[in-house]
Amino acid sequence: MQVLKSKIIQIQGIKIIFINNPVFTSTTLGLTLKIGSANDFKGKSGCIFILMHLIFFSYSNKSRMDEIIACGVKIKYKIEKEYSYIFFEDTFHNYKKIMSLLLEIVNNLDFSEEELEEAKKMAEYYSKKHNENIENFIIHSICENIFTRQVIGKSPYGKEKTINNIKKQDILDYYKKYFHKGNYYLLISTPYSYKEITSDLENIINKNTQILSNSYKELLNTNILFTAFKKYIYHKKEKNIYKHTKLTTLCLTFPISGAREYQQHIYHEIIKELLQEKIYTKLIAIKNNLTVNYIKYNSIGFFYIYINIYDKSKILDCYNELIYQIQNISINNTDIENIKNKIIQNNNYIINNSLNTAIDTSNHMLNVRKTKKYLFDYEIIRIINCDSILSLINNIFVNSPISKFIIGTKK
Incomplete structure (x- = not known):
């Protein structure tokens, strides 16, 4: 053995x-x-x-x-x-x-x-x-x-x-x-x-x-x-060796529901563009205090924005700034159309039918869910109104965003 x-x-x-x-x-x-x-x-x-x-x-x-x-x-x-x-x-x-x-x-x-x-x-x-x-x-x-x-x-x-x-x-x-x-x-x-x-x-x-x-x-x-999201082990692979660095990671997760295989690439491209343009660029003001590691999409329908904070004293400042930027995002139909056209041009295939179906479904679900008040429950910032976050991608998300905190591991 x-x-x-x-x-x-x-x-x-x-x-x-x-x-x-x-x-x-x-x-x-x-x-x-x-x-x-x-x-x-x-x-x-x-x-x-x-x-x-x-x-x-x-x-x-x-x-x-x-x-x-x-x-x-x-x-x-x-x-x-x-x-x-x-x-x-x-x-x-x-x-x-x-x-x-x-x-x-x-x-x-x-x-x-x-x-x-x-x-x-x-x-x-x-x-x-x-x-x-x-x-x-x-x-x-x-x-x-x-x-x-x-x-x-x-x-x-x-x-x-x-x-x-x-x-x-x-x-x-x-x-x-x-x-x-x-x-x-x-x-x-x-x-x-x-x-x-x-x-x-x-x-x-x-x-x-x-x-x-x-x-x-x-x-x-x-x-x-x-550690209640105070520490997170980030694995960096160098020459097949994982080096461990103690970081604080805040992870916002956006679910995409109902995106079938033929639609997932469409969702991926649209949301990635919106997150990049509407959130990532806004974080430059606090860039010295954090590293926006990457915006990642996985195959079961979730987007993650990982933010690694090196200075623990700046956690609350970074978190407040991030939430502020998300809540004040403004997306209009022109933004959506521009991104749709960009994706069509880059990928050389038509996505209108499946995208319009997804948007119609999302509009219906959003109207149903607007009758309720959705709240985030965090340890630092207890209550955040989700209505402004729902407008993040102009009704493309079927589900309301959820928060995901990764609790640290230690070898």
């Missing part, structure tokens, strides 16, 4: 992620396992993906997972380019009990020799069988051998089942398309605010800083660091 341990890519840390979504009045908690470089999927190193699932779905943890599911949790799978997600939708709002159970699993993490040997055999088998298609190796290793057998309780070779009305094949297709490299999320949706959860989880996590059994310390050596 020493050979196996030495070949496995080391997991870098565990993060707690909060997503406060005013549209659904829920907060999502995420327990994240971060893998470093995931370039070598072949042979023994490939079983890292299986081990990630063994952490939560191993035989020794199955009773705890059954208890979590009994709390009214619905499980969903999603994969995109850099992150893999398992969504736990907390339908009965038992987030304290569920988080306690998840932390208990992590705190008592231990793999039997049989489980490690099984993981190694699966990794070797699928890497050989799918030597030219590594994605299939990951699909079979995670979905069939771990998820299907240990969570659903059925043999992967038995009768096909559905998970929340999603067929297993749909899940496999999603893996094929969106998996790239390695973060592993366990997410739980609750109706509580960010501040309420911060207070409760701080007490829980402070009592559980040692998350790994000593026998596997050399394999997964890390501690939980709960």
Whole structure:
């Protein structure tokens, strides 16, 4: 087993992620396992993906997972380019009990020799069988051998089942398309605010800083660091080595709902242009205090603006300035038309029909939602009116923006 341990890519840390979504009045908690470089999927190193699932779905943890599911949790799978997600939708709002159970699993993490040997055999088998298609190796290793057998309780070779009305094949297709490299999320949706959860989880996590059994310390050596977005580890890759720099990262997230595959590129281009022109350029005044790292779009429909702040004393100033600039954005039909024309010219295809359909749908949803008052709930700036942010892209967004704070990890 020493050979196996030495070949496995080391997991870098565990993060707690909060997503406060005013549209659904829920907060999502995420327990994240971060893998470093995931370039070598072949042979023994490939079983890292299986081990990630063994952490939560191993035989020794199955009773705890059954208890979590009994709390009214619905499980969903999603994969995109850099992150893999398992969504736990907390339908009965038992987030304290569920988080306690998840932390208990992590705190008592231990793999039997049989489980490690099984993981190694699966990794070797699928890497050989799918030597030219590594994605299939990951699909079979995670979905069939771990998820299907240990969570659903059925043999992967038995009768096909559905998970929340999603067929297993749909899940496999999603893996094929969106998996790239390695973060592993366990997410739980609750109706509580960010501040309420911060207070409760701080007490829980402070009592559980040692998350790994000593026998596997050399394999997964890390501690939980709960900092409420005061620190964030930014990974910069230089010569295949991730260097860690302590930063504060504020992350604004804008969801795009209903954007099908043929429309996603359109949404991507339009929103990227608007964010660049209407927000990014306005931040020059506070550029000395922060670095706007990038504006990123991912394949499951979210835009992120990452802002790394090096001077902690400037956090509040930068945050206030950013929110001020967003709330005072003015976008008119001319802006939209100019960007549409630019995209058509650059991409050499017509997007009017699908775009107009999206805008019509958005107008309808916006009119419905204007009857309600949407609020952001932050720790620093508690209440922000969302109406001005909704006008950010002139009704292109179907959902109201949500905030996403990434809670730091420490190696």
